[in-house]
Amino acid sequence: xxxxxxxxxxxxxxxxxDNLNLDIRKGELLGLIGPNGAxxxxxxxxxxxxxxxDHGDVLVDGCSILEDPLRIKxxxxxxxxxxxxxxxxxxxxxxxxxxxxxxxxxxxxxxxxDELLELVGMSKRAQHKINTFxxxxxxxxxxARALIHDPEIIIFDExxxxxxxxxxxxxxxxxASLKGEKTIILxxxxxxxxxxxxxxxxxxxxxxxxxxxxxxxxxxxxHGETILKLKIKDIDNIQPRIIKKFExxxxxxxxxxxxxxxxxxxxxxxxxxxxxxxxxxxxNTKEPTLEDVFIQRVK
Amino acid sequence: MHSLVITKWEFKNTLSSKKFITIFLLxxxxxxxxxxxxxxxxxxxxxxxxxxxxxxxxxxxxxDVVDNENLFEKQLNPDILxxxxxxxxxxxxxxxxxxxxxxxxxxSDALEKIDRYETLNxxxxxxxxxxxxxxxxxxxxxxxxxxxxxxxxxxxxxxxPENLTQPSVEQTEQGEPLPLQIINxxxxxxxxxxPLFLFGNMVIDSIVxxxxxxxxxILMAMPLSPSNIILGKSLAIIITIAFQVILWMIILLSAGxxxxxxxxxxxxxxxxxxPIIGITSMIAAYCKNYKEAGIGISFIYxxxxxxxxxxxxxxxxxxxxxxxISPMTLVMKLFSGETISTxxxxxPILIIIVVSLISYSISIQLFKRxxxxxxxxxSLFRLFFxxxxxxxxxKYIKSKIL
Numbered sequence: 001x002x003x004x005x006x007x008x009x010x011x012x013x014x015x016x017x018d019n020l021n022l023d024i025r026k027g028e029l030l031g032l033i034g035p036n037g038a039x040x041x042x043x044x045x046x047x048x049x050x051x052x053x054d055h056g057d058v059l060v061d062g063c064s065i066l067e068d069p070l071r072i073k074x075x076x077x078x079x080x081x082x083x084x085x086x087x088x089x090x091x092x093x094x095x096x097x098x099x100x101x102x103x104x105x106x107x108x109x110x111x112x113x114d115e116l117l118e119l120v121g122m123s124k125r126a127q128h129k130i131n132t133f134x135x136x137x138x139x140x141x142x143x144a145r146a147l148i149h150d151p152e153i154i155i156f157d158e159x160x161x162x163x164x165x166x167x168x169x170x171x172x173x174x175x176a177s178l179k180g181e182k183t184i185i186l187x188x189x190x191x192x193x194x195x196x197x198x199x200x201x202x203x204x205x206x207x208x209x210x211x212x213x214x215x216x217x218x219x220x221x222x223h224g225e226t227i228l229k230l231k232i233k234d235i236d237n238i239q240p241r242i243i244k245k246f247e248x249x250x251x252x253x254x255x256x257x258x259x260x261x262x263x264x265x266x267x268x269x270x271x272x273x274x275x276x277x278x279x280x281x282x283x284n285t286k287e288p289t290l291e292d293v294f295i296q297r298v299k
Numbered sequence: 300m301h302s303l304v305i306t307k308w309e310f311k312n313t314l315s316s317k318k319f320i321t322i323f324l325l326x327x328x329x330x331x332x333x334x335x336x337x338x339x340x341x342x343x344x345x346x347x348x349x350x351x352x353x354x355x356x357x358x359x360x361x362x363d364v365v366d367n368e369n370l371f372e373k374q375l376n377p378d379i380l381x382x383x384x385x386x387x388x389x390x391x392x393x394x395x396x397x398x399x400x401x402x403x404x405x406x407s408d409a410l411e412k413i414d415r416y417e418t419l420n421x422x423x424x425x426x427x428x429x430x431x432x433x434x435x436x437x438x439x440x441x442x443x444x445x446x447x448x449x450x451x452x453x454x455x456x457x458x459x460p461e462n463l464t465q466p467s468v469e470q471t472e473q474g475e476p477l478p479l480q481i482i483n484x485x486x487x488x489x490x491x492x493x494p495l496f497l498f499g500n501m502v503i504d505s506i507v508x509x510x511x512x513x514x515x516x517i518l519m520a521m522p523l524s525p526s527n528i529i530l531g532k533s534l535a536i537i538i539t540i541a542f543q544v545i546l547w548m549i550i551l552l553s554a555g556x557x558x559x560x561x562x563x564x565x566x567x568x569x570x571x572x573x574p575i576i577g578i579t580s581m582i583a584a585y586c587k588n589y590k591e592a593g594i595g596i597s598f599i600y601x602x603x604x605x606x607x608x609x610x611x612x613x614x615x616x617x618x619x620x621x622x623x624i625s626p627m628t629l630v631m632k633l634f635s636g637e638t639i640s641t642x643x644x645x646x647p648i649l650i651i652i653v654v655s656l657i658s659y660s661i662s663i664q665l666f667k668r669x670x671x672x673x674x675x676x677x678s679l680f681r682l683f684f685x686x687x688x689x690x691x692x693x694k695y696i697k698s699k700i701l
Contacts (some may be wrong), residue, residue, distance in 0.1 A: 011670075011674075011675055012675055013348045044515075048520045049519075049520070050516060050519045050669065051518050051669045051673070052669055070522045070523075070524065071522075071524075073520060073522040074522040076520070078520040080513075080516065080517060080520075082510060082513060084513040084514045084516060084517060085514070085517075086312075086314055086512075086514060087512070088315075089317065090576075093308075097304075097308050098521070099520075100304045100308075100520065101305070101521050101523060102522065103300070103301070103522070120568060132481070141447055145517070281333060
């Protein structure tokens with residue numbers, strides 16, 4: 001559905017994207033994760049034809065962003081990080097305005113607005129002005145705006161950023177409900193969100209894809225089966241290379257006063273703990289998460 | 300089609316904006332106040348009410364006169380000279396102490412000399428330190444000529460017993476005096492063109508506001524071309540101007556101003572608003588915030604006002620050469636009911652078309668650039684060098700060398 005070919009973009013001396021290649025399948029929900037400045041927003045802005053690449057191209061359903069940007073734009077629903085809506089508009093009028101801008105037939109706009117307002121739970125606020133809405137309500141209207149023309153592709157840039165847990169949960173459920181029907185690109189900083197929603201996840205850093213795959217694949221690829229978490233008294237004296245001598249140890253990282261040891265099996269756990277003698281304050285084991293993968297890959 | 304959707308919603312929002320309605324009502328109130336003040340001013344300077352439009356010269360220079368017979372003093376112009384009649388000794392002392400510009404001494408036997416048909420010699424002392432001396436000399440010359448003429452007439456009356464009748468000129472007044480015409484024309488023209496400069500902030504709000512509020516991102520993600528966006532927004536403001544100008548014209552006509560060819564005048568004013576909004580859009584498309592755009596339009600509007608007003612003033616002062624370039628001159632000629640030549644019509648309209656095409660093209664090109672809309676914004680020099688192709692040339696040379 002979307003084919004990103006050798007995409008590069010720089011702003012001044014900063015390389016935002018560096019020869020990025022990626023294929024996104026039809027009906028797939030692809031997560032883009034990466035630290036701040038990794039190039040996620042630049043990538044989705046180029047796919048949405050908001051920015052022009054310095055090099056490379058993106059083919060959306062066979063159309064090039066360089067040659068047919070208007071057609072591609074009409075296929076995409078884009079929700080930026082901040083909803084940035086027109087404050088003076090009433091919610092209903094805003095959706096009508098964008099419906100008209102997308103060239104929707106007049107008789108289809110109003111039923112679609114009613115349907116979307118119902119879907120995002122904003123029917124009762126339809127005649128309220130945007131400037132009276134909280135961030136969560138604005139984000140809901142932003143989602144309705146992005147979906148007004150029933151696009152085949154939806155791009156969400158940090159849709160739950162800065163929202164309270166209840167609103168975030170509502171939006172996540174809504175995104176999950178679109179899965180399979182639409183091709184979705186989801187940029188997020190929340191690893192649990194990516195893990196919960198995405199079919200595949202691409203880890204981006206410094207404009208390049210570090211890894212790509214299903215969350216399970218990424219977890220299994222980077223870590224083993226188990227992560228051993230040890231809280232140690234004299235953390236400064238710990239030498240990771242000694243721990244790495246064990247056969248089942250795949251990776252060792254020190255975060256704060258904790259040592260995280262990735263293990264392919266749990267057979268040597270006791271031997272590892274014995275290494276620290278009486279300095280161990282607490283011991284935990286956990287299944288690896290996407291967050292662990294992210295920290296490992298990006299550090 | 301997309302442009303019209305933007306125009307419709309921008310116009311709808313403008314009309315429903317409380318801020319706009321308040322400003323609009325304030326502008327109408329100011330217009331009405333201006334008309335009231337103008338009418339009262341014109342009432343005061345109507346001929347016959349002793350109010351002159353030129354600066355007064357009363358008492359411009361002073362002259363002391365020693366004229367016992369009071370023969371000459373009456374002939375001097377008191378509107379220009381401050382005349383002091385006094386005896387010789389005081390007058391001479393004043394002159395010596397530079398207290399007067401001139402001293403005129405008429406002989407004490409002046410009447411007798413006239414009766415005897417003898418030449419009457421006057422003495423005029425002039426203070427050469429005073430730059431107003433030439434006025435005194437000229438006034439004394441005129442007064443002596445006038446006195447000579449009176450004496451000659453008296454002699455002629457004595458020669459012919461019947462009173463000689465002087466030919467008289469009957470004067471019929473028609474139309475307004477020239478200064479009033481000028482004031483009227485300038486006033487109407489200024490009031491008609493004023494709304495064109497009152498909407499700069501709306502253009503800024505409409506275009507720069509998209510960047511400041513970050514709504515440009517969603518607008519650029521819509522299936523719209525930059526030309527749709529710029530033209531749609533500009534058209535909404537031109538419609539608002541058209542709406543305001545028509546209202547102002549109705550108020551002016553109701554207040555008794557004489558506007559001939561009102562429809563043509565209206566169309567020409569609206570036509571003039573197109574390049575003005577184009578130039579404002581161009582500035583707004585480049586600027587990254589309201590403050591910068593506000594400074595930009597302040598400077599550019601001074602230039603535009605100069606371009607409109609200076610040729611119009613040249614036309615009022617009788618110069619015809621450069622005056623035709625300004626649409627304001629054409630509007631003045633139209634509402635005064637003057638005959639319009641092809642040159643009068645073609646030159647300003649051609650300028651309007653050319654400036655509109657250039658300004659809108661630049662605005663659209665600027666809005667097409669993601670670095671101008673989202674940053675980091677290129678400098679004006681860089682844009683200029685890109686435009687004239689220097690950067691491409693440097694790139695080409697670099698690629699050849701490397």
